[in-house]
Amino acid sequence: VKRRPPLRDEDLFALLDELETDGPTVVSSVRQPAALKKALRVAVELGLDANANDATVQAVRDRLEAFAQRRALDAHYAAHPGARPSLAEVAQAAAELDGDPLAGEPALIRRAAKEIVAFRPGATGDDVLVYAAGLRSRASA
Amino acid sequence: VTAPAARVVLDNEAVQALSDVAHSKHRRVLAFFEVVNQRSGRRRQPMTILVPVAVRIEARWDRRAPSAASLNRISRARDVALDGSRADRSAELRAATGVSVVDATVAQAAEASTGPAAILTSDTADLRRLATLLDGDVRVVRL
Secondary structure, three states, X not given: OOOOOOOOHHHHHHHHHHOOOXXXXXXXOOOOOHHHHHHHHHHHHOOOXXXXXXXXXXXXXXXXHHHHHHHHHHHHHHHOHHHOOOHHHHHHHHHHHHOOHHHHOHHHHHHXXXXXXXXXXXXXXXXXXXXXXXXXXXXXX | OOOOOOEEEEOHHHHHHHHOOOOOOHHHHHHHHHHXXXXXXXXXXXXXXXXXXXXXXXXXXXXXXXXXXXXXXXHOOEEEOXXXXXXXXXXXXHHHHOOOHHHXXXXXXXXXXXXXXXXXXXXXXXXXXXXXXXXXXXXXXXX
């Protein structure tokens, strides 16, 4: 019996990179909730994408890109543990990207990041910002 | 609070910082990539990283080079090609401000992207000057 070689991250990245060029396409059927199909049709009518096919392909591609990037980031941190930004640093970056006034309060962000992990271990930078905004409004009340 | 950024445009130093583990801003630039990844992976509006091709040339980022493999994978950055109309707009911005060719293409890429865009740069003075001339929501973030 011929066994398939184990798939590697390299295979995923190579295939995603192929999407940058106009490669061949295939037709495939996907079982999906009927309501999802109808919602997609409505969203396309409202301007989501040119057609349902483009919308579906883009959504799947976005998910795969995020997954692949996550794998790459985790591999990088495994090789270079000191490179991993702290939760507070990620939250600070999120605030700066969004033009959020909290960006000017790094001490508050650090405090929020420290406190939130006690009850939400998987908190994201955005979770920290919501929590920090709560701390600030409580302080000003 | 402004709308969340949907696109992040890299300038040369952002690329340099990402590609060199010993760079003083390496960890900071990774924090921005974490935001992009967290938002894209949580079924929120996906964020996209863009790199104008002129930035790739300035940063000597050849995607085919084995040394670029890590940069390609971590960034998942999409190229912004420079066609005739983009070159015209970049030239117009450069003429109005006297900034470098690369900075003009960075600003043009941010302006042409869909949704609010953030430019990651160490050269905030020139790019903030450019940003005042751009249409749409473009913010400049110091690396």
